[in-house]
Amino acid sequence: MNYFILIILFVPQLSSSDISEPWQIGFQDPATPIMEGIINLHHDLMFFICLISIFVSWMLIKTIWHFNKHTNPKASSLAHGTVIEIIWTVTPAIILLIIAIPSFSLLYALDEIVSPTITIKTIGHQWYWSYEYSDYTNEDGEFLNFDSYMIAEEDLTMGQFRLLEVDNTMVVPVNTHIRIVVSAADVLHSWAVPSLGIKCDAVPGRLNQTSLFIKREGIYYGQCSEICGINHGFMPIAVEAVKLPNYISWISNKFND
Template identity: 55%
Template structure:
């Protein structure tokens, strides 16, 4: 389970999020090395008593500070492009779910697995149970099977929204009149929290996303139960 109150990134629950965390560490290390070099250079220049008033030409230095940044940009760009292609890869999803953003709740529709549709409203604070998170819990969680490719079709009914779950590395805009697509695989059972990350109106912060990952047999029991109760 990912706790939204922890500092930094939440624990990765999908392969894409693991790749994003690795890329973040990779880029941050490069930034750290560059910052260290610049700080060292500034310190040396400020503390040395050596001066040269006739420095008119330095081709070697020009070459270094032109070529070195280009190499650094390539080292950053290549893994970034790789992750972008991985995020767009769609390979035989097991379940397709359509999510529609409304002011201010989400509705879900399992179009090709079962004729199942329901709405997910934020749970009011005065009805929360012990262990539930304020402003993050919903009355109907989105339950999906573990270790299964999931395709999300995301749209909106009124204004711009954004379906975001940090632990899964998913952040896709919900645009009225447009159907956006994203995919992910959850690697372990758990409950993962997110929120609409687009400023969509007065109650923008009151339309959370809760994804519950369960084994396939539990998912099938849940879907049958929802079909009987909706």
């Protein structure tokens, strides 16, 4: 029996984790309104793509069938038609306008930063991530910050995922507007989590920002999406969304560590 199936059967809480599955060709389950919008736009576009593909295929087949010397030995004298040229020029323009309306709305939502309750700074290093919760300080005025390294394969326990688990997850509360500030300390990185609909470049000397609003609890996995060196594939991202009381307890415990 497949080991993945065994893990799901014996560790049922992992079935809600958002990870890629073997032979997966679709999206991971969305956990944010942004990712839901991305998936809905994709499905809407696929509708138009299928219609256009069927129509173009039908035209090609019809052309190949009729425009040959065996079917029509006498060639047509028709060179062009004003009406048909207007139709095949205007129709694609109308389709693009129909597609543009939801696209602009989604692009605006991707750029919009709603007044955040929490701000988290994410810094990419070769080859790990560090997180800084700048909204909280201890008695000495120090921010809460920690590094997040990938757990080596030989240190994994039953139910953990290879190349995706980290020693310190980024913990955030659900149903809360969060601002993620992304940068890098050395080379280009990219902080990307598919289920959250986030892919933000980490550029040395520059701060990029994106917003986050997670609707359900869970652990969401991602990886660096910018080729950043020899260990590019070994700096995963793990975001754990919990209820607000659990988040407050986690913050308190982090300061006491």
